Amino acid sequence: MFTSRQISRRSFLLSSMSMTAALAGCQTTTTATAPAPVPQAAPARPVVAPEEAELQKRYGALEDGGHTIPAVPYQQIDPKFYRQRVPDPTGEAPGTVVVDTASRFLYVVEPGGTAMRYGVGIGRDGFAWQGEGIVHWRQPWPRWKVPDDMIKRQPHLARYSVENGGMEPGIKNPLGARALYIFQDGKDTLYRLHGSPEWQSIGKATSAGCVRLINQDVIDLYTRVPYHARIVVRQSALPEPAAV
Secondary structure (H helix, E strand, O other): OOOOOHHHHHHHHHHHHHHHHHHHHHHHHHOOOOOOOOOOOOOOOOOOOOHHHHHHHHHHOOOEEEEEOOOOOOOHHHHHOOOOOOOEOOOOOOEEEEEEEOOOOOEEEEEOOEEEEEEEEEOOOOOOOOOEEEEEEEEOOEEEEEOOOHHOOOHHHHHHEEEOOOEEEOOOOOOOOOOEEEEEOEEEEEEEEEEOOHHOOOOOOOEEEOOOEEHHHHHHHHOOOOOOOOEEEEEHHHHHHOOE
16 A cells, blocks of 8 residues: 555656657657858959069970970060959959950959959951950961961961961971960851960060060960860940059
8 A cells, every 4th residue: 555645755756767768769769960061263363463573484385295385585575465364353253254355354264253364465456356255276386377368468478378288397386385276156256366486476466466475475375274164255344453
């Protein structure tokens, strides 16, 4: 026989055990939710003006593809046309090539809000091209095959025609150390991004429609621009980033 005190104590213990079991049941049916991953922004690249030692290395003489490229007297070029990283003024997606013919700049847009900028020489008035296309073909040390319409204007170039196989690659070749060929809607625009031995033309409008770079710069450009990269050629000037 249990006394009333023993019965009360036994009821309390049974009640406590039931509550513990109920709480344990809730805990086993509750699953912790992992926090959603936070999107990581592209790392920002430093935007600094190249120093003298870097410029000497960047524009010094070099051997490439069996050819000796002479040093460029960069001191005689406006510093704004040196290859350098700048805040991106284009608003285009990373990987896009943008040619600002008015300002004589070429940009390769990078992740993180920056772009690699190059000084360029562009086509004379009447030979300039604008629009969008893709880099359909790339060639180190290309042959220069003069199109028929240029031969009509300059008949002495006929020996470098497509039929004659063009000009041999080399330092004197107008296409320089690299060429990137621009297509639009599946057709060759005859518009090129290419190197040039004529460093004096950078920042000027002297070529027949193409975009020319210092040979040392076009070699660097070639490593950054893959096949089928999108290219935008503008005639209106982009806002120039503030000097660093």
